[in-house]
Amino acid sequence: DKGDFDHFMLKEIFEQPKTISDTYRGRIRPNQNDIVLGGLIDVFPKITAANRIIIIGCGTSWHAALVAEYLIEEYARVPVEVEYASEFRYRKPIIHEGDVVIAISQSGETADTLAALKMAKSKGALILGICNVVGSSIARETDAGVYTHAGTEIGVASTKAFTAQVTVLSLLAFKLAKERSEIDQEFYEMLIGEMLAIPEKLETILVGHPYIKTVAEKYKDAVNALYLGRGYLFPVALEGALKLKEISYIHAEGYAAGEMKHGPIALVDDNLPVVVVSAKDSYYEKVVSNIQEVKARKGNIIAVVTEGDNGLRKMADDLFEVPESHPAVAALLTVVPLQLFAYYIAVMRGCDVDQPRNLAKSVTVE
Numbered sequence: 001d002k003g004d005f006d007h008f009m010l011k012e013i014f015e016q017p018k019t020i021s022d023t024y025r026g027r028i029r030p031n032q033n034d035i036v037l038g039g040l041i042d043v044f045p046k047i048t049a050a051n052r053i054i055i056i057g058c059g060t061s062w063h064a065a066l067v068a069e070y071l072i073e074e075y076a077r078v079p080v081e082v083e084y085a086s087e088f089r090y091r092k093p094i095i096h097e098g099d100v101v102i103a104i105s106q107s108g109e110t111a112d113t114l115a116a117l118k119m120a121k122s123k124g125a126l127i128l129g130i131c132n133v134v135g136s137s138i139a140r141e142t143d144a145g146v147y148t149h150a151g152t153e154i155g156v157a158s159t160k161a162f163t164a165q166v167t168v169l170s171l172l173a174f175k176l177a178k179e180r181s182e183i184d185q186e187f188y189e190m191l192i193g194e195m196l197a198i199p200e201k202l203e204t205i206l207v208g209h210p211y212i213k214t215v216a217e218k219y220k221d222a223v224n225a226l227y228l229g230r231g232y233l234f235p236v237a238l239e240g241a242l243k244l245k246e247i248s249y250i251h252a253e254g255y256a257a258g259e260m261k262h263g264p265i266a267l268v269d270d271n272l273p274v275v276v277v278s279a280k281d282s283y284y285e286k287v288v289s290n291i292q293e294v295k296a297r298k299g300n301i302i303a304v305v306t307e308g309d310n311g312l313r314k315m316a317d318d319l320f321e322v323p324e325s326h327p328a329v330a331a332l333l334t335v336v337p338l339q340l341f342a343y344y345i346a347v348m349r350g351c352d353v354d355q356p357r358n359l360a361k362s363v364t365v366e
């Protein structure tokens with residue numbers, strides 16, 4: 001039931017404050033001083049001792065894995081590799097017994113992810129799953145796992161499942177960092193507090209949807225679009241581009257902003273919308289110079305910025321503001337305006353938003 005919404009996708013975007021809190025509720029202790037991932041309790045010593053963590057997935061789930069790579073390496077200091085399941089399963093990867101392999105899948109039925117997981121299992125790795133659909137094939141195949149509590153996702157374009165995946169992966173990264181003594185209790189509790197604050201901050205982004213719609217109107221006839229981000233916001237750029245291309249059929253590419261000079265800058269002209277995802281993080285100045293490079297070539301900048309960032313206000317053609325947060329959780333906020341932007345553009349172009357052409361909700365054949 002779509003309720004008052006025109007499409008399931010829009011309904012699911014608006015559900016995110018609730019689905020994120022449903023996903024962390026019960027996993028953060030009431031006094032907010034610890035994270036407990038019930039499904040992983042028995043295997044947590046093995047995860048803490050892992051030599052390496054390999055995360056596999058496809059599409060949006062692969063983007064969530066990239067966020068986790070940055071989080072786990074920065075805070076828990078465990079080497080992480082992220083792979084497309086379709087590559088991993090066929091490329092004869094080196095897997096050792098001390099490795100932990102985490103499969104991420106909303107549906108829990110993606111054929112490549114399931115096959116990759118079985119292959120890693122046969123090599124003796126500990127296999128974990130982060131799935132949304134309870135009792136799905138991937139959930140059943142894994143040694144242990146954590147469910148995302150996003151509820152049924154009907155729109156083919158994944159929205160609330162992505163933010164739920166990032167929520168679980170963030171909790172895992174923070175807990176692992178604490179267990180490995182890489183962060184102290186005070187910092188751990190600060191990260192937990194940042195996570196708890198996300199739903200309310202998301203509400204303020206969602207309230208701004210009419211403005212996002214007016215910006216979408218300006219760019220709905222674009223032929224191409226470029227999405228740029230750095231650090232935790234690089235996967236958000238990839239995800240924003242994927243949303244736009246899958247539902248509006250506009251050709252969009254996501255890039256690490258630092259890679260722009262190595263090719264994509266050749267595309268920039270006065271017809272190209274360039275969506276820049278920024279936050280007040282250590283990459284901020286670098287992102288500013290990327291924006292200047294685009295402006296010098298007359299590209300149109302649509303910037304996702306932290307509220308009150310007046311510096312970028314002057315440079316960007318259009319701005320989507322998000323509340324300030326710690327960089328470790330910024331992906332959960334910055335992705336939402338991009339979901340709405342893609343949604344409104346697709347609706348204005350007359351596309352079938354919930355059932356885009358050629359796509360299936362779960363890809364059970366390779």
Ligand code: M6R
Pocket residue numbers: 058059060061104105106107108109110113156157158159242246359361362363
């Ligand atoms: O069910 P899964 O998470 O395994 O699905 C993976 C991809 O097929 C999926 O994320 C796809 O890319 C979505 N349509 C993206 O919106």
